[in-house]
Amino acid sequence: MKKKVKVVAAVIEQEGKVLCALRSSQMSIPNVWEFPGGKVEEGESLQTALEREIEEELACSIKAGSIFHDHTHEYEAAVVQLIALKAKLIEGAPAAQEHEELLWLPKESLASLVWAPADVPAVEALIEEKKVLNS
Known part of the structure; x- marks a missing residue:
């Protein structure tokens, strides 16, 4: 049976643009784009996990909000x-x-961009959101 992993990802928007992160060649699933984030640790809320991961990965602070997209x-x-x-x-x-x-x-x-497969549905939802806002 495959291991199940719960991961949070940040959709950070600023001045009409979204932050995208390219996975390094040392990471699993290398050289594809993703929304930055990481694994949720035992006992952490989604928001706490995301804020911690972004601090670790991007050396900046965010305020995590509501769920935008959930996909397995x-x-x-x-x-x-x-x-x-x-x-x-x-x-x-x-x-x-x-x-x-x-x-x-x-x-x-x-x-x-070429996205990590798990991120693709959230990317599509963001593009759709933009279309809806402009119509």
């Missing part, structure tokens, strides 16, 4: 429940600690 994806090695939360940057500027690169992109350009 089955990889070869594990089943990942990816819970994307909207988040606001509150202190510092994101700096790649573990990722290869960080990029701010407008929602309508998100589809131009």
